[in-house]
Amino acid sequence: MDKKFKSFKLELERIYKSNKIYREKMKRQKITPDDINSWKDIKKLPITTKQDLLKDYPNGWSCVPTSEIKMYHASSGTTGKPLIVGLTENDLQFRKKVMIEDAKEAGITPDDTIQICYGFGMFTGGFSFYEGVRDYGCKIIPTGTMSTEMQLLYMNNLKPTVLITSPSHVMHLYEKAKEENIDVKKLPIRIIRVGSELLTESMRKKIKEAWGENVSVTQDYGMTETLGPGLGMECKFENGMHLNPNYYFELVDPVTKKPTKKKVGELVVTTIYNECFPIIRYATSDLVEISKESCPCGCSSPRITRFLGRSDDMLKVKGVKIFVSQIEDFLFKHPYFTHQYEIVISKEDYKDILTINVEYKDRITPEIKQNIYNYTENVEEEFKSKFGIKSKINIVNNKTIKPSPGKVVHVRDLRKIKV
Numbered sequence: 001m002d003k004k005f006k007s008f009k010l011e012l013e014r015i016y017k018s019n020k021i022y023r024e025k026m027k028r029q030k031i032t033p034d035d036i037n038s039w040k041d042i043k044k045l046p047i048t049t050k051q052d053l054l055k056d057y058p059n060g061w062s063c064v065p066t067s068e069i070k071m072y073h074a075s076s077g078t079t080g081k082p083l084i085v086g087l088t089e090n091d092l093q094f095r096k097k098v099m100i101e102d103a104k105e106a107g108i109t110p111d112d113t114i115q116i117c118y119g120f121g122m123f124t125g126g127f128s129f130y131e132g133v134r135d136y137g138c139k140i141i142p143t144g145t146m147s148t149e150m151q152l153l154y155m156n157n158l159k160p161t162v163l164i165t166s167p168s169h170v171m172h173l174y175e176k177a178k179e180e181n182i183d184v185k186k187l188p189i190r191i192i193r194v195g196s197e198l199l200t201e202s203m204r205k206k207i208k209e210a211w212g213e214n215v216s217v218t219q220d221y222g223m224t225e226t227l228g229p230g231l232g233m234e235c236k237f238e239n240g241m242h243l244n245p246n247y248y249f250e251l252v253d254p255v256t257k258k259p260t261k262k263k264v265g266e267l268v269v270t271t272i273y274n275e276c277f278p279i280i281r282y283a284t285s286d287l288v289e290i291s292k293e294s295c296p297c298g299c300s301s302p303r304i305t306r307f308l309g310r311s312d313d314m315l316k317v318k319g320v321k322i323f324v325s326q327i328e329d330f331l332f333k334h335p336y337f338t339h340q341y342e343i344v345i346s347k348e349d350y351k352d353i354l355t356i357n358v359e360y361k362d363r364i365t366p367e368i369k370q371n372i373y374n375y376t377e378n379v380e381e382e383f384k385s386k387f388g389i390k391s392k393i394n395i396v397n398n399k400t401i402k403p404s405p406g407k408v409v410h411v412r413d414l415r416k417i418k419v
């Protein structure tokens with residue numbers, strides 16, 4: 001029996017004893033931990049869903065007495081109640097270890113100065129990175145979610161070498177810096193580690209163009225349910241996120257939830273070392289492509305090479321399934337747009353209408369208005385041939401679309417508004 005499985009089996013026995021919701025699920029399938037004797041048997045265990053985790057809100061999923069909890073984090077709760085996750089002292093130590101590994105994968109060294117632009121609140125991002133790089137020995141500038149002006153002021157004065165934030169925030173900082181005549185390419189930033197939103201390849205290209213081709217732009221993947229970032233960590237070779245070997249991963253069919261041998265599927269994660277909030281076969285809703293090909297960094301862990309989007313980020317327009325990241329990719333391939341865009345879906349005469357507002361890189365002067373009109377038609381044509389549905393593209397003036405604070409919302413689905 002391998003060591004990792006042995007730890008998992010002990011965890012399963014503990015969860016069976018202490019977690020009523022999961023025990024009931026197992027009982028319904030007429031299994032006990034005694035039926036699970038190798039990784040192959042894991043597929044006999046029931047899948048856990050987000051609804052399961054929220055069943056006995058707020059503490060129902062916790063597998064330790066409340067007196068052992070040292071800290072709480074929570075998901076944003078944009079789709080309903082926030083998911084509250086407790087951490088014991090062991091969980092905090094484990095997360096710190098994971099985040100040091102994450103920093104090393106990114107190429108960060110203890111000599112780096114790190115500006116962390118994630119919120120230091122219930123969201124896991126700020127504290128997770130802080131605890132890891134603090135222990136690793138780095139110098140930290142915890143700007144959190146302060147205004148862009150102040151972020152730039154600290155960046156310009158304290159000269160961080162690493163920036164940790166979301167992809168759209170990186171571009172927002174760049175735009176603001178340009179307005180203030182700060183050349184970000186002259187700053188000593190050598191690594192930009194992004195997370196919180198998906199980094200598409202076209203966004204990576206945009207960030208490199210803005211901050212410098214030699215700046216390493218890599219991403220991190222994680223979720224509140226697994227204590228935060230560090231579930232997938234991209235190395236400096238920028239070719240996908242290595243799955244963290246401290247967890248057990250499977251790919252399943254997103255509909256049937258049955259294991260699949262395909263390269264693409266919904267990622268299912270099982271924690272092995274999480275004490276307060278262990279999860280077994282958690283269906284993440286993330287559709288990913290996995291590669292087992294070797295990576296020049298020498299790490300043998302498989303990589304998430306492509307994100308097809310979250311299954312709950314999938315839009316269904318006129319009966320066609322389409323991911324926000326696919327639309328983003330499409331827009332960013334056009335060099336004349338900025339990174340700001342907004343997707344609006346409405347209904348007219350019982351038909352779905354898809355409108356995409358996207359910013360032109362400069363001001364639209366009266367002289368070029370006709371050209372913009374022609375260009376719009378071309379983009380609409382191209383969109384239709386790529387996705388098979390019609391869209392209305394609105395090319396708007398630079399700086400017209402207001403960036404939303406915190407987690408970026410690119411979609412307004414007006415069909416969901418009840419009147």
Ligand SMILES: [Zn+2]
Binds near residue numbers: 242295
């Ligand atoms: Zn690698």
